[in-house]
Amino acid sequence: MPDVLVAGAGPTGLMAAFELERAGLDVLVLERDIRASGQSKALALQPRSVELLDDRGLLPAIEPHVLASLPAGHFSGIPIDYTDLPTRFPHQLGVEQAHVEAAIEARLRAPVRRGAAVTAVEQDSEGVTVTAGGRRHRAGWLVATDGGHSTVRTLVGAAFPGTTARTSLVVADVTLAAKPAGLADGWRLPSPGSGFLLPLTGGRYRTVVGGAVVGGAEQLEHDRGAPVTVGELQRALAAAHGPGIEVGEVLWASRFGDAARQLERYRHGRVLFAGDAAHIHLPIGGQGLNLGLQDAVNLGWKLAAQIRGHAPSGLLDSYHDERHPVAARVLVSTRAQAVLGIPDPDAAAVREIITGLLAAPDARRAVAMELSGIGITHPGTAGRATDTPVTPDGRAVLVGAPLPAGWADRVETRDGPRPQLVRPDGFLAWTGGPGLQEALHRWFGAPAERRKPGDMATATGYVRNSN
Ligand SMILES: Cc1cc2nc3c(=O)[nH]c(=O)nc-3n(C[C@H](O)[C@H](O)[C@H](O)COP(=O)(O)OP(=O)(O)OC[C@H]3O[C@@H](n4cnc5c(N)ncnc54)[C@H](O)[C@@H]3O)c2cc1C
Known part of the structure; x- marks a missing residue:
């Protein structure tokens, strides 16, 4: 029995599977389509996604297909210079989505099961049972990445409020x-x-x-x-x-x-939503695929910790807490960009004013940080690490400081000039000074010697297994 079922082999589902496998879990990806279509909605990767793909060794397989390296993003067509962004990739990569998907899929251990459209989902306190392509599959968890028209969303009755398309x-x-x-x-x-x-x-x-x-x-x-x-x-x-x-x-x-909707909750029991299944918006400014990849990276290590039994209280729910506001902001941004594109004198007047404002360096930089994903941060973190590659096994990385006993199964240590504790998704959990123990507890749970054999992680923390 796999640890996790993933519904949908778009970029989000493939990345989620990759992250979960990297953390040592068994994953089965169920995909409706019989073969990969080779068609691409998205053509642009934003700098933060390029960093994540590079950190995971996925970029070399994508690079031969890059059609353009663009030194700017855009806000409703208004160029937003990226060249001074604090990243080793201060540009968008113009590449067809199909090549990104193929590069990730090629690195999965378990092949994607195709012709397996999810048609039923049941869950209980132990796991989920998913019917796909007429077969029943059982696992502990389901990651729903079945796109903007998500069947899983309908099956679990998840509220998806927002506005219907007007164009x-x-x-x-x-x-x-x-x-x-x-x-x-x-x-x-x-x-x-x-x-x-x-x-x-x-x-x-x-x-x-x-x-x-x-x-x-x-x-x-x-x-x-x-x-x-x-x-x-x-x-x-x-x-x-x-x-x-x-x-x-x-x-x-x-x-x-231009329908714009977002799930109220990304977690429904043992079902976690990511990518377009969790949020839809007008694809302007090149954001959707990037959101999906980053949802997957945020979710992967948290779900793996939950399954391994060392997730601290609230870690899995922090997936919703951290990623829901990021997509909510993209909905605001894409709604605003859509309005600026209306062929109407009033909208044109607003566009002229915004174009002028975006010429101011601070305004341009604020928008560039947002569109590129480089400015994304989460409460309790100090932004992303710029120069600490992730581990092949999905562990966190502690740089330039001794690791207290009990976390070596979850944290790798490395030498380096700047002390840092880097979460498996690249965010900085500690950057020197006091607080290392607290950060380890907050993100990686109790040290091994404090956990008793048979302890189980639950959504809210550890429970002693009385059997
Ligand atoms: C015109 C256009 C241009 C875009 N340009 C960009 C861009 O430049 N940059 C950017 O970041 N984003 C862009 N996007 C958005 C981007 O394409 C999507 O956000 C992205 O594809 C979302 O990935 P996903 O994996 O979440 O969903 P999807 O790509 O929709 O994948 C969902 C997968 O689930 C499968 N599936 C569906 N139902 C089931 C089921 N019941 N059971 C099993 N499998 C199922 C589908 O076959 C599909 O393979 C664009 C979108 C459009 C329409």
Whole structure:
């Protein structure tokens, strides 16, 4: 029996499985689709995600597929310079999501079980029973990463408040039979409005067309399930770029909108939600995949500690406490960015003011820290460690200080000039001075000699196993 079932093999589920396996757990990933589609919604990795992928040795397999290294992010198309960010990766990487997924999946010990759509979830005090692809699977925990339309969310009746979509857009990969000279010859940040066009590999181009929050674009007239036609894309691209553009073939297309919702609680008993299953928003500014990867990294070591029986009280629930505010802020940011894109004189006036404000170095830097993920921090931590690689086995790292007895199974020690205690997700739990013991207790539980054989970790702390 695996320790954990993961529902959905998108980037979030794969990263969650990777983190749990890194901590030595047995994981079974259940994926609805029979094969990896190779299609990519996301094309951008933010600096914090690049750090996490690099720390885990996953970046080398992604790098050959990087199409562009962009020295800026954007806020509704307003460039936000990243070059002075305190990171070894002060840029976005332009890379198709499918390559990120493939790089993570290639490193999983257990193969993803495909053609296994989750259709039922039951839980009791000992574990979860999940029906997927007609088979029943039992494990201690379920990580639900089955995307924005999450079946698991519906099955457990999780409240997902927010707003429904008011606009409709199309993302498509196309070939072009003709295009005006100079158009889409390289990677540029998207400008506001319809008709964004970027070159991919193999003669493919990525486009996004569609209506702003208020507007009369053709896409607003279609149902979400309506097929996307060459004619529809041709009309939208010709309106944006002139009659010299001619769409050849539509290789992949999907409709999406600006619905913005977030789970009230990321944990429902033994079911933990992450990625788009936990939060959805307009994909503007390149945030969703990055949120999902970082949810997975925050959750992985906490769930592993819970299963291993050394999680201190409240550690697993700190996953919700730490990650819910991060996604809530992304919903605020993407809502604001959507409003700035409305083709309306009032919105244009606000955009002009915001563009001016973002030219001020402090404002630009604050937005850059947020969009890049570099500025994310959590209560009780001192931000992220910039130069302490994670351990292969998911242990924390203590640098430049002796480790008190009883934590060596959870904390590796290293020499280094600056004392630091680094959580397995890269956040600094202690940075020298008094408080090392408290930090060890807070994040990694009691020292081994204080735990009795048979003690079990619960959601709220240790209980003595009376058997
Ligand atoms: C046009 C567009 C552009 C985007 N650009 C960016 C960008 O540049 N940067 C960025 O960070 N984000 C971007 N995003 C968002 C990003 O693509 C998503 O946030 C990301 O895919 C979320 O990953 P996930 O693993 O949580 O969910 P998903 O990628 O949706 O994966 C969910 C997986 O679960 C599977 N599944 C579904 N139901 C079941 C079931 N019942 N049982 C088992 N498996 C199931 C699905 O088949 C899928 O494999 C963009 C999104 C869109 C639409």
